Every structure is written in C-alpha cells, then in structure tokens.
Amino acid sequence: MFVAKHNAGWVIILSFIIALLLTAMPLPEWLVNWWPAWVVMVLVYWCMALPLRIGIGIAWLLGFLLDVQTGALLGQNALGLSVIAYFTNQRHRQIRVFPLTQQSLLICFYLILFQFYTLWIRGMTGVPPQHWSFWAPAVTSMLLWPWLFVTMRGIRRKYHVS
C-alpha cells in the first residue's frame, strides 16, 4: 500500500515558531496574566490533526525551548506538554469530531491541568504565584480556541499538510 508522504513540514515548524514568538511578546502589565497559552493550543491542534507526525517527542523538544525561553526550570514545560500531547494523541479520533464548544472546554481542562502541574512544581521550588489570575490563561485560551482551530484548519488544507 502506498503511504502518503509527509509534506509541508515547514508549515508546522512555522506555526510553532509563531506560537513561541507570541508567547515572548512584550505585553502591557494588565494583559500579561491573561495571555493565552499559544504553544499549548498549537500543539494540541497538530497532535489532533496529525497524530502520526506530531507526538510526545516533538512536544518534549518544544517544551525545552519554552523552558529556556521563559526561564523556567529545565523540563518543567517539557513534561507538561508531553502529557498533553499523549492524551491528545490517544484520543485524537474522538476530539476531532467534537463540536467546537466541546473542544474549547477540553482545552480549558488541559490548561487547568497544565497550570495545576506548574503550580505544583513552582510550589516545590519555592516560587508559588500569588494571585488568582495565574489560572486566567485557561479561560482566555478556551475563548480563543474556535478561532485558532478554524484558522489552523484553513492553513492545513491550503498547504496540504499531512
């Protein structure tokens, strides 16, 4: 059987780079804590759309980049993103057919898990965040997911990323 060759890898790489850039963008004070988790969202999308291509390994590498970029403990984001990638890969068939609202809720759930895990690590290393707005990215990412999803799907179809 002929297996379709992987193509347009640059689109995926570019999307991750853009997500990292958005994460690093300098922001006004009031927006900082509400900034959505771009990297997580883009990763979830690719894990769901191309589960054979994007998985735990990529998530792990991406996590390391994010760690160094944000000055976090080396491996903190790597582990968090890998766990999210694992769950998404496992359930990609289910998640794909979810309506957008349900997908958004799932993103919210993922991010609450992710933030909870971050809170745990940071609590252990002695730098716990001191404000409830630590959880805010879960809400903003949830609200932003439908737009991101539709855009990413458009891009994927346009460049025939498979």
Next chain:
Amino acid sequence: MTVDHRQGHLESVRAVISTIVYPLQYMVSLPLDLSRKISESLVTRKALLEENQRLRQERLLLNSRLQRFSIFQEENRRLRALLASSVELHERVLVAELVEVELQPFRQQIIINKGQREGVYDGQPVVDSDGIMGQVIHVGPFSSTVLLITDSTHSMPVQINRNGLRSIAVGAGRNDILLLEYLSANADIKEGDLIVSSGLGRRFPKGYPVGTVSDISHIPGETFSNVTVLPSAKFDQSQEVLLVWPHTDNTQENKAAAEVVMN
C-alpha cells in the same frame, strides 16, 4: 528538573538551547526597538536643544561632584594606607541592553543581550544608573538571564548607609518593594534611610545603593519589625543595564566563592 534545580549540571544544555531561542527573542523585541529608534530620530529640534541643555547642566553638576569625589578617593587611599588595610580595587563594567520579552509570569527576571562571548559569568551583579538590579543566573553564548533583587527567591546582604547596620534584603515578587529581615524592634532605622549593598557574601560589590526605607512597622509581640524598602533601581524604565566585574584581578577567586554560595 530536580538536577537543574539542585545541582545546575544542565547549564551547558540550557546555554545550547538558548542559542536557538535567542533569535526568536530578538525578533520579538525588534519591532519595539525599531519604533523607539524611529521616534528618537523624529524628535524636533526644540526638544533636542532642550535635552542638550538639560544634559549640559547635569554634566556640570556631576563634574563638580566628581571633583570632590576624586579628592575623597585620594584621602581614602591615604587613610587606608595608614591603617594598612587593603586598597579598594577598581571595577570593570560593561553596558548591556534589555531584550524585551515576556518570561514566566509572577517571576522577576529579565534577558540581556550579553553572554559568554563578552565574559559574563554566573552570579555576576547587574546594576543600572540608580542602584543594584540583580544577578545573572543563566549564561548563554549571546544572551543571559538576570534574576532581579525583587524576585521572591532572591535575597542579598545589605547595610544601612547611615550607621552600617547589617540586614538582608529579600524580594517580595513585586517590582516596587523589598523587605528587610531580621531587624529587631529597637534597631536604629528611620524612614528614608539609604540601604546599600554590604559586600558580604562576595557576590555584590560593596556600596551600591539598593533602596530607601519607605515603611517601618512593628507588631507587638513579634521579635523583628517589618521594614519595607523602595528599590532605587528603575526596573520598568531602564533600557540599559551595567554588568559589573567586581575586583577585576581576583575574578577566579570570586567565582569560586560564588559557586560555594550557590551550593
């Protein structure tokens, strides 16, 4: 993660990854940089003249102060020679620019555009024109991460300039306050006192301003009073920072001491 947190064996790995990440960070900060440069080149002649005049006056003032300073320095050296105590050494400094990117929320860290290539080392003190800002915690080939003194994991030895009373300044996780710890209720400290680095711990050079005391309160029954300090460094305004090499000729020794402190 544990290895990174406790031992720091992974610094080289972090340095390698930071070379990949630095172009991204640079790209992000580029538009802001550009807009600043454009606005600089578009200021009116009048504004320039005004600024020029202001700077001239400032220079005159600073120069006159510097004259007295050199006299004092000479006198200090003589007195030290009389006392046969060690002579203060000159420090080497290097100007670095901030790379404006968002890091982890609820941490006080910044990225600067100087790294291993310029000889930046782990634990190096960073100051701005008004006071101590922080110390370098990760060094990459082209950039390094600085932990500010206001981060909640940071503390540094300080003393009160007026009477030499020693204390420890601990960050509170906000960029506008520091807390002084272990000052007893009857300690001689007043609002407005200048806090300077004491040079103990051999990480920060002695005598740089850290902040001014802004509030003192004492809860009856507690052993120590709560002293709040307003940092003198302008964390949200400085574009350029200074990297300091304290005591240039025994840097190696300093490094060793710094490592001991780290562990």
